[in-house]
Amino acid sequence: MDASPLRKEIMSDEIISLIPKAIRMYDLKVLDITGGAPEMHPKFKELVVKAKSQNVEIIDRCNLTILREKGYEDMSDFLALNKVRVVASLPCYLEENVDSQRGKGVFKKSIEALILLNKLGYAKSDTNLIIDLVYNPTAAILPPSQQELEEGFRKHLYSNYGVKFNKLLVLANMPIKRFSEYLKHTNQLESYLDLLKENHNEKNLPLVMCKDTLSIDWKGNIYDCDFNQQLEINNFLKPLTLVELVSQNFKLEGQEITVADHCFGCTAGSGSSCGGSLT
Ligand code: SF4
Known part of the structure; x- marks a missing residue:
């Protein structure tokens, strides 16, 4: 909630190594990984592979732009290979709104990342690769109907960029x-x-x-x-x-x-x- 590129906190290897054990002991069904940008953690891939071998559903709360950053070129392939469910924040389907909230160029990079994920099979019915988008209002109001907003996102993103997604999560x-x-x-x-x-x-x-x-x-x-x-x-x-x-x-x-x-x-x-x- 107070994430920022300037934050330095990082989970230690010792704590990370306990996660598979906790999954086993408590028969956990889902591992939901968030950050910052969780993919930047040096142990991210190792954790995903270990958890995957325990048959848990893995969710990566992804900011999308990381998939277009230097050094992370193979991350989208890795996510698809391990059937990681991607939950990505996209505060609006309009470029000017996203860029004004999250910084210039963020919308373009996010769309590029979504196209990449779609090419890998995300949001295709026969692949079991899931990409959900997250929306929350910017003002002090209750969020609009998830169903109605999802229709708007779906229509706009597909007709303008050919982008598909599974669900819109309204928070x-x-x-x-x-x-x-x-x-x-x-x-x-x-x-x-x-x-x-x-x-x-x-x-x-x-x-x-x-x-x-x-x-x-x-x-x-x-x-x-x-x-x-x-x-x-x-x-x-x-x-x-x-x-x-x-x-x-x-x-x-x-x-x-x-x-x-x-x-x-x-x-x-x-x-x-x-x-x-x-x-
Ligand atoms: S109701 Fe919401 S904010 Fe309160 S403890 Fe439960 S999940 Fe957390």
């Missing part, structure tokens, strides 16, 4: 960190929190991602979700780390989840998670 903006600073700065924090609370939808509760996900930070600390990780709030089996998780058998089911006001970002309207809308 709400969480009122924490950078977005919370923006809201405070523009005097909208209170009204945005009210908007989320007014639109709280009970139907989303069984589906929020903290119910079946563990979030592990670069130091190996474990949280209920990425948002709690960002806020460093954790009273779940305190203080649980990956080292402890693999050194003894914890009962993960039924543990309490730490909640606070930001959780309404997950439960408002159609709901929101790393996998898009909930209901």
Whole structure:
């Protein structure tokens, strides 16, 4: 959530080496890898290959532009070969909007990367290679309907660039960190929190991602979700780390989840998670 090319944090080899063990011990089904740019980690490929041999689904939260960078020319082939599901942020299908948010030239590089992935079989029905795009609104509003927006993205990207993708994942903006600073700065924090609370939808509760996900930070600390990780709030089996998780058998089911006001970002309207809308 506060990612930037200037950040220097990197998960140690020791922590990375515990991930396959945790997968085995806890029969985990999905390994969802995010960054920064996770592909830049020297152990990224090794981790993917090891996890793949354990039959877990692997998700790479990819910024797309990395696939066009020098030194990463073989990364798209590697992802396809290992059937890694790519989840890529593309805040809009219009070049000027993407470039104004993410920097000049980002849209062009992102489209080039999507074309490359399509050529390798991503988003083709018979290949089982999945590329999902991620959208979240830039303003202090609830996200639009995932289905309607997906249609717009699909039409525009295909007719203008021949680009195909599987699903568009629509996420709400969480009122924490950078977005919370923006809201405070523009005097909208209170009204945005009210908007989320007014639109709280009970139907989303069984589906929020903290119910079946563990979030592990670069130091190996474990949280209920990425948002709690960002806020460093954790009273779940305190203080649980990956080292402890693999050194003894914890009962993960039924543990309490730490909640606070930001959780309404997950439960408002159609709901929101790393996998898009909930209901
Ligand atoms: S923000 Fe709250 S509701 Fe959402 S995943 Fe995290 S703990 Fe669960």
